[in-house]
Amino acid sequence: MMQVADIKTALKDDTIFNAINKEFLSLDLDDVKNNNQDLQKIFKKLIEAMKRESPLFNETFQRIMWAGSYYKKTRVEKPNEYDINFVINLPIKTKFMSDCPGYIKIKRTDDLPNVSKASNNKEMKSFIDDDSYLNQEKIRTWMESILSKVARTTSGNDQYIKLDRYPQITKKKSGPAFTLNVRFSNGDFVDIDLVPVLVYPIHNPPPKCSGKFSHSYINLQGSNNKSQDNNKCWSAVPKPLNNNKGKFPDARHRYWRLCFYDYEKDILSKYGRAKPVIRHLKKLRDTEDCMKNIASYYIETLCLHELQIFEGSNKVSSTFLFFTMLEKFHEAFQKRCIKHYWEDFNLLENMGLDEMIIIENRLNKIIKEIKKSIKDDKFAIARFVLKKDELEKLKRVINDHATAESNPKEIQTESSNESRCIII
Known part of the structure; x- marks a missing residue:
């Protein structure tokens, strides 16, 4: 078995890594720009229509929060899914409680919501249960009802939204969640998961959060602009909950999922070499059938826990960094645990033991095969990261590049000869 020094030497060349990143993992900048412009135009019109249909939405909607791996720049291949959060500011005083890591309960502490119209006041009251807790299921239902009012036609289980000068939008419902198809x-057709969220500043942190969520830690790990850090927020997200394992001791509608997207995005930006490694790990996951249930967030979190690997790593190849994280990936499934970055709970807790064992064994085999063949096969890693047709395309790209380097263009001397002055 190769020693660390040997594998580090064998993986010092980033030619294959960079080619994979360029050909298969990087997003086209023109597509990114055009897609963002389309989203902004569509949501401007959609929000205007929603405000007309709901006075309470008009009063409480604050802004759009762009979320997901697309905006963290860790997405692989062409984007066909987006996560868009609508920030809602409910005009009530609240306090936070938690009896389940990764989730909070939000309790109203004032007597009455302070909204401008009696009808809005009544609607606000419907969000709050008999014990003064905010009901996240009612918030989601309210958001969906507004979109249903905006929709002009219906067919089956789908509803259609038509905005002036824009293509028809389909609103699809799957269980308690809903998605817009645009x-x-x-x-190109894309799916957009639209979620209403509540946001809070760093000086009002959630309870029972790890020591990582503090002014000192954020300023250390995030951007160098402390004023920007102080303006960032964490979110309470009303996601549908599965309580099959009895995780939630209280009524499910009281639990809001914690989200620290702003901070994670900034940390990954500071440790920029982590992002291409994350993309390669995600691509490997997508290529391996047994790993389909590993969420992108799990992979990002795994790398967040190993930031020291990427700090001051300019002299280390990206290929070696990827292999190091591949070993960490394997160790996580050996231990059956990827800890949440901000809270003390296991992201893999809902994954079945048999599935984790299959993934562990597959990762172990991949690592052994790479160590065995990397000295003689420069595509040893690519064989697992890419699908067969992609691997063949990569080989052609590498061979064409090698051919171009071995046959440089002849230096043209005619023009220089013509420019010479000969004095007789």
């Missing part, structure tokens, strides 16, 4: 100007 056609961009380039003809």
Whole structure:
């Protein structure tokens, strides 16, 4: 078995890593720009329509929060899914409680909501249960009802929203969640998960959060602009909950999922070499059938726990960093645990033991095969990261590049000869 020094030497060349990143993992900048412009135009019109249908939405909607791996720049391949959060500011005083890591309960502490109209006041009261807790299920239902009012036609279980000068939007419902299907100007169809969220500043942190969520830690790990850090927020997200394992000791509608997207995005930006490694790990996951249930967030969190690997790593190849994280990936499934970055709970707790064993064994085999063949096969890692047709394309790209380097263009001397002055 190769020693660390040997594998580090064998993986010092980033030619294959960089080619994979360029050909298969990097997003086209023009697509990113055009998609963002389409989203902004569509949501401007959609929000205007929603405000007309709901006075309470008009009063409480604050802004759009762009979320997900697309905006963290850790997404692989062409984006066909987006996560968009609508920030809602409810005009009530609250306090936070938690009896389940990763989730909070939000309790109203004032007597009456302070909204401008009696009808809005009544609607606000419907969000609050008999014990003064905010009901996240009612918030989601309220948001969906507004979109249903905006929709002009219905067919089956789908509803259609038509905005002036924009393609038809389909609103799809799957259980308690809903998704918008939108056609961009380039003809591509994308799914957008739209979620209402409540946001709070860093000086009002959630309870029982780890020591990582503090002014000193955020300023250390995040951006160098402390004023920007102080303006960032954490979110309470009303996601549907599964309580099959009795995780939630109280009524499910009281639990809001904690989200620290702003901070995670900034940390990954500071440790920029982590992002291509995350993309490679996600691509490996997508290529391996047994790993389909590993969420992108699990992979990002795994790398957040290993930031020291990426700190001051300029002299280490990205290929070696990827292999190091591949070993960490394997160790996580050996231990059956990827800890949440901010809270003390296991992200893998809902994954079955048999599935984790299969993934552990597969990762172990991949690592052994790479160690065995990397000295003689420069595509040893690519064989697992890419699908067969992609691997063949990569080989052609590498071979074409090698051919171009071995046959440089001849230096043209005609023009220089013509420019010489000969004095007789």
